Amino acid sequence: MKSEQNFGTRLLTIVKWFILLFFLLVALLPLVWLFINSFRSNLELQISSFGWPQKWLFSNYIKAMEMASLPRLFLNSVITSASAVALNIIVAAMAGFILSREFFKGRDTIYTVLTAGVLVPIIAFMVPYFSLISRSGIYNTLFALILVYASVNIPVSIFLVTSFMRSIPKELEEAAIIDGCSFTQRFTKIIFPLTQSGLVTAGTFCFIYSWNDFIMAMLLTSSIESRTIQLGIKFFSSQFITDYTTMFAAIILTIIPSVGAYMFLHNKIISGLTAGAVKG
Amino acid sequence: MTKKGLILLLTILMMMGTVLPVFAQGAAEATAPAKEIELRWASIWVGADSKAGPVAAIVEEFNAANAGKIKVVIEPQPDYNAYEQKVRTSLAAGIAPADIFTIKLNPTTAEFYNSNLLMDFSKVFTGSWKSSFEAGSVNQSTIGGKLKSLPFETAILPMWYNMDILAKVGVTKVPQTVDEFWSLMDKLKAAGITATSQMTGDTNAWTSMIWFSHFAVSLGGPDVWSKPFTDPAFVQAAEYIKRMIVNYSTADAIGLGAGGSGGHFLAGRTAVFSNGPWYAGRADLAATPFFKNITIAGLPGFGSTSNYMISRIQANICAAASKDAAREAAIVKFLQFLTSPEKVKSIAQPSGAMFAVKTDAKPANHLQVQFTQLANSVAVSAPDFEAAMGAEATKEFTQQLSALALGKITAQEFTKLVALKINQD
Known part of the structure; x- marks a missing residue:
């Protein structure tokens, strides 16, 4: 009986590990493929997509760095994404505070109008954004991208932050008011700190969009000084020719910092995402 | 945070708005x-x-x-x-x-x-x-x-023939007649060789769009693009391109992009490919063992028009x-x-x-020589579908080409759907 139980447990463990390893392989294989092919020549890649490099071409990485000005573009991406997240969070938190904690006429209408932006496809904003940015004299600046990325994500951020703030007990604020908290202090000392998990989620959405965006960066910028990393990766494909292996090297170089940052910070990111998920 | 804190925050935001445009080195006027x-x-x-x-x-x-x-x-x-x-x-x-x-x-x-x-x-x-x-x-x-x-x-947008592959099935010159062309396709298929690099992906199904343009111009004449797209010439051209994709192309043709289509030819996996002169300057093409044995030519006359070329x-x-x-x-x-x-x-x-500027440029390789000779030798030239019909119609062409190749629509339906888009524009 006991040996049957042991067999069952072992079988379950094997199945569990098999499933986990399968998904691990599915997740890692594209990255491994990308990494190996970043050392091959284009001709090798065209002949066979799978295989070891005949000669490990480290020169692909040097070419990637030199051709696309990757360090500069990476810095631009960091500045743009971080600033857009900061701006987006500040605006969303202030709007969410008013929309969730204050009662006034038209509050629900304002909330609906603001969050309805989630339903409008980004491509519909291309002409108005281009027109506004160009005419306001900030075309081809990082500030234009920061403004647009922060704005595009306002609806989803307000939706998330407002919902999160509504779940905070009113009694906490009432106690603070009795203790002499002003209107501003209610926001800065009570609600804002308690909404950190919601803000992390909203900020993560905004960061992912800002980091991955290609269309707006292409539309609103025109020089290396204000372009982002996604445009750098595209630098290896022209109208008729794509230098795939150098592009793979560029992709590897651009994901190393993100992966590194995640390895150091993953505990904080996960705790931020899951905090508040269970009330106790 | 008190009022002072709030003022500080607003000041920082205003400073950001003022200072960040400093990054605008690209805004050149300044x-x-x-x-x-x-x-x-x-x-x-x-x-x-x-x-x-x-x-x-x-x-x-x-x-x-x-x-x-x-x-x-x-x-x-x-x-x-x-x-x-x-x-x-x-x-x-x-x-x-x-x-x-x-x-x-x-x-x-x-x-x-x-x-x-x-x-x-x-x-x-x-x-x-x-x-x-x-x-x-x-x-x-x-x-x-x-x-x-x-x-x-x-x-000009001709065909590229890998003569090394053609030689494997006993063919030593490019097909001059439609019968010779289909015979070549069948011989290659029988030998287990993929004949062509077709594609239905990207925004213009580039290489297959060139094939379609060759068929259409040969069948309907150099002014074919001025005819309604439901004209029998286009229906027949659609039948031909479907046959090429289904019977004589790589298995990944549906949804494939121009990079993949060219990649098959570069890797020596396909015998015939279509593209413009810019492809002749590629270093990786020059490195292939069959580079010296590529012949640039047109297709035989599938209709009443022969000795023509697609140009843009x-x-x-x-x-x-x-x-x-x-x-x-x-x-x-x-x-x-x-x-x-x-x-x-x-x-x-x-x-x-x-x-379009007349120069005395000397071709750098034998492919460029062939391009120049071919451009000078054809009796008539006509634009390709994209050049003639525009970007929006070409997107529709590309989408419906996949449906045609998958057998979801007939050649008649294909031309009607594309015609609808052309008329809308």
């Missing part, structure tokens, strides 16, 4: 010397493009010769599809995308001629400048008496109109420099590309 005219050129010939090096050298030479007076700044446009979207968006917003930029002139982009945003070159395009261009290309670029884009890069103006140069006469004069000065036979030759020779 940094350029007062008297120097800076011209922004949204160039597609950058990065991996074979014309990137020579074009950059020409700009550098021009800037050196005009130091302190005119400075041309290349704004790299690395992704062509996104670049086209940017041009359309900016013109729709009533703003030129740059001082100088390129378009593919077709019925969609010809609409730009109605805009006051583009410079009309017709008054200054005279004398030796005009005579250095091929008259046919200039005529094609002149709409309603206005020349709002200069024809620059041109192309690949890139037209536009410039932003300006109220500042000095600025317009600077643009003309640069374009005259760029399109001078000597400079065009310096781009044509290393890249293999063809141009």
Whole structure:
């Protein structure tokens, strides 16, 4: 009986590990493929997509760095994404505070109008954004991208932050008011700190969009000084020719910092995402 | 945080708004010397493009010769599809995308001629400048008496035959008749060799669109594109392209992009491929064992028209109109420099590309020689589907081509659906 139980447990463990390893392989294989092919020549890649490099071409990485000005573009991406997240969070938190904690006429209408932006496809904003940015004299600046990325994500951020703030007990604020908290202090000392998990989620959405965006960066910028990393990766494909292996090297170089940052910070990111998920 | 904190926060935000534009080194007007005219050129010939090096050298030479007076700044446009979207968006917003930029002139982009945003070159395009261009290309670029884009890069779009593969099935010359063509396809298939590199992906199903254009022009004549798209010539051409994709192409043809289509040919996996002269300048093509045995030719006459070729103006140069006469004069000065036979030759020779400007460029390899000979030998030429019908119709063509190849629609339905889009436009 006991040996049957042991067999069952072992079988379950094997199945569990098999499933986990399968998904691990599915997740890692594209990255491994990308990494190996970043050392091959284009001709090798065209002949066979799978295989070891005949000669490990480290020169692909040097070419990637030199051709696309990757360090500069990476810095631009960091500045743009971080600033857009900061701006987006500040605006969303202030709007969410008013929309969730204050009662006034038209509050629900304002909330609906603001969050309805989630339903409008980004491509519909291309002409108005281009027109506004160009005419306001900030075309081809990082500030234009920061403004647009922060704005595009306002609806989803307000939706998330407002919902999160509504779940905070009113009694906490009432106690603070009795203790002499002003209107501003209610926001800065009570609600804002308690909404950190919601803000992390909203900020993560905004960061992912800002980091991955290609269309707006292409539309609103025109020089290396204000372009982002996604445009750098595209630098290896022209109208008729794509230098795939150098592009793979560029992709590897651009994901190393993100992966590194995640390895150091993953505990904080996960705790931020899951905090508040269970009330106790 | 108290009121002081809130004021501090607002001050920081205002400072961000003021300081961040400092990153705008690209906003050139602010940094350029007062008297120097800076011209922004949204160039597609950058990065991996074979014309990137020579074009950059020409700009550098021009800037050196005009130091302190005119400075041309290349704004790299690395992704062509996104670049086209940017041009359309900016013109729709009533703003030129740059001082100088390129378009593919077709019925969609010809609409730009109605805009006051583009410079009309017709008054200054005279004398030796005009005579250095091929008259046919200039005529094609002149709409309603206005020349709002200069024809620059041109192309013929023939077939590329890997004669090493053909030799494996006992064929030593390219097919001259339709029977020889189908016989070749069947022999290759029987030998387990994939005959062609078809594709239905990207925004224009590029290589298969070229095949379709060959069939249509041969069946309906050089003016076939002026006929309704439901014409029997197009239906028959659709039947042929379906047959090519289903029976004589790689298994991944549906949804495949131009990179994949070319990749199959480069890897020696397919025997026949279609593309323009720019492909001849590729280093990886020159490194293939079959490079010396590639023959550039047309297709046999599938209809009443034979000895024809598909051709197009690949890139037209536009410039932003300006109220500042000095600025317009600077643009003309640069374009005259760029399109001078000597400079065009310096781009044509290393890249293999063809141009609307007459030069004495010497072909760099045997493929470029064949391109020139073929272009000079054909009796008649006609544009491809995309050049004739425009970008929107081509997107529809591409989407319906997949449905046709998958057997979801018939050739008649295919032409009706594409015709519907053409008529909408």
